[in-house]
Amino acid sequence: MGSSPSAAATFAAAARIVEGVARRGQSVDAATRDIPHAASSAVRAVALGTLRWYLRLLPALRRLLRDPASVTPRLESLLTVAAHQVVYARTAAEVSVNAAVDATRLIGVPRAAPLANAVLRRFVRERAELFAELDQSLPVRTAHPDWLVQRLLDAWPRQAPAMLEANNEHPPMVLRVDRTRTARHAMREELRARGIESREIQWADTALELARPMSVNELPGFAEGRVSVQDAGAQLAPVLLDARPGERVLDACAAPGGKTGALLEHTPGIHLTALDLASERVVRIAENLRRLGREARLVTADLRRPQDFWDGQPYARILLDVPCSSTGVIRRHPDIKLLRRPGDAAAFARQQGELLHSALTLLAPGGRLLYATCSVCPEENEEVVGAALAAESKLRVAGFPPHAPRPPGAQPRPVGLQLLPGADAGTDGFYYACLEKTTA
Numbered sequence: 001m002g003s004s005p006s007a008a009a010t011f012a013a014a015a016r017i018v019e020g021v022a023r024r025g026q027s028v029d030a031a032t033r034d035i036p037h038a039a040s041s042a043v044r045a046v047a048l049g050t051l052r053w054y055l056r057l058l059p060a061l062r063r064l065l066r067d068p069a070s071v072t073p074r075l076e077s078l079l080t081v082a083a084h085q086v087v088y089a090r091t092a093a094e095v096s097v098n099a100a101v102d103a104t105r106l107i108g109v110p111r112a113a114p115l116a117n118a119v120l121r122r123f124v125r126e127r128a129e130l131f132a133e134l135d136q137s138l139p140v141r142t143a144h145p146d147w148l149v150q151r152l153l154d155a156w157p158r159q160a161p162a163m164l165e166a167n168n169e170h171p172p173m174v175l176r177v178d179r180t181r182t183a184r185h186a187m188r189e190e191l192r193a194r195g196i197e198s199r200e201i202q203w204a205d206t207a208l209e210l211a212r213p214m215s216v217n218e219l220p221g222f223a224e225g226r227v228s229v230q231d232a233g234a235q236l237a238p239v240l241l242d243a244r245p246g247e248r249v250l251d252a253c254a255a256p257g258g259k260t261g262a263l264l265e266h267t268p269g270i271h272l273t274a275l276d277l278a279s280e281r282v283v284r285i286a287e288n289l290r291r292l293g294r295e296a297r298l299v300t301a302d303l304r305r306p307q308d309f310w311d312g313q314p315y316a317r318i319l320l321d322v323p324c325s326s327t328g329v330i331r332r333h334p335d336i337k338l339l340r341r342p343g344d345a346a347a348f349a350r351q352q353g354e355l356l357h358s359a360l361t362l363l364a365p366g367g368r369l370l371y372a373t374c375s376v377c378p379e380e381n382e383e384v385v386g387a388a389l390a391a392e393s394k395l396r397v398a399g400f401p402p403h404a405p406r407p408p409g410a411q412p413r414p415v416g417l418q419l420l421p422g423a424d425a426g427t428d429g430f431y432y433a434c435l436e437k438t439t440a
């Protein structure tokens with residue numbers, strides 16, 4: 001975290017991040033690099049909030065501009081940042097307008113100060129009428145791109161309205177407790193003694209949901225790895241994989257290692273290989289495991305090229321947590337709404353099919369593979385798994401372990417299980433399917 005910037009400096013840094021995401025297609029993390037003050041939690045919160053509501057705020061602001069095309073991307077981003085504060089923050093509107101006017105100088109467009117002032121003052125006065133009209137459109141009201149709203153309605157006609165709403169909520173901070181070191185109820189007491197309230201999630205026996213998000217640096221037990229931050233839906237992975245001590249297990253798309261740590265805590269004694277394509281992300285796995293005090297064999301390689309890393313010994317269990325559209329985690333990464341394009345799910349599906357095919361060649365007969373995504377698009381989930389089942393004669397669907405919990409509102413699919421944002425379980429969106437290689 002940096003030092004606390006002024007309101008104008010916060011707006012200026014947030015506007016640069018918003019511009020990077022909305023106009024240059026960068027992720028928030030990429031857009032944040034090299035921007036003064038961008039690491040400050042205040043800047044991040046303002047930028048994420050603006051991105052969350054960008055597709056509602058921008059049409060309203062554009063109605064107030066005589067020539068929207070003449071406004072530079074950075075100024076437009078600054079206007080959305082200020083408009084977000086006006087609509088969604090407790091700060092007095094006047095203060096936000098003044099901060100935005102001051103910020104024009106900081107983003108290099110001082111001559112736009114009068115325009116920013118006029119447009120934002122009108123926005124403050126006229127926003128109720130503007131939104132009364134614009135909000136008639138579901139994509140604008142929920143600040144999602146039209147095509148994504150249509151996809152969600154097609155795939156999930158009943159659930160889509162709740163999903164769209166949930167995507168705009170502030171996500172809960174959920175901890176995973178390493179129960180080999182601290183019982184969950186003891187961890188809850190330890191938190192309470194520090195004034196940190198939490199609740200146990202009934203169906204996820206390692207999960208504690210904090211009443212309020214906080215910095216991990218202030219969490220007791222975090223530095224020594226007794227707790228980690230992980231959505232409750234992700235905490236299902238080790239239960240569904242159902243590995244046994246002594247087994248050879250492959251975490252095939254492992255970085256940054258969230259589920260790697262969960263697997264080792266759930267089943268100490270497995271021989272775990274954690275593999276990822278991206279070397280800088282393998283470093284993150286190493287850091288995570290160091291904090292947890294756990295060990296795995298770390299490999300930087302392309303899963304699609306087993307000849308580069310495989311010793312020929314099959315794995316009894318494989319977790320395949322593939323790259324995906326991330327449409328299940330929009331509430332945590334609102335930039336996804338602006339970064340995804342209509343063809344992305346199909347492109348991910350092709351990659352996912354290749355990764356699944358390769359992973360299956362490494363699986364022992366009788367072995368179990370858990371396919372996982374944080375996508376809510378059937379194209380990347382049951383359709384990828386269905387195509388593999390049709391193509392590979394020695395593959396069959398394996399049931400989930402009998403002791404595996406069923407999160408409230410989880411949707412059984414033709415193959416596998418879908419957790420949806422907005423369902424009663426309150427998790428991110430995840431898809432899981434268990435597959436087994438036959439011994440015949």
Ligand SMILES: C[S@@+](CC[C@H](N)C(=O)[O-])C[C@H]1O[C@@H](n2cnc3c(N)ncnc32)[C@H](O)[C@@H]1O
Nearest residue numbers: 253254255256257258259276277302303321323
């Ligand atoms: C969804 S993320 C994995 C998240 C991780 N399992 C966790 O829980 O922290 C997908 C990962 O797949 C990796 N990946 C993409 N293509 C790959 C390939 N061909 N071989 C191995 N890893 C790959 C990406 O680098 C990325 O880290």
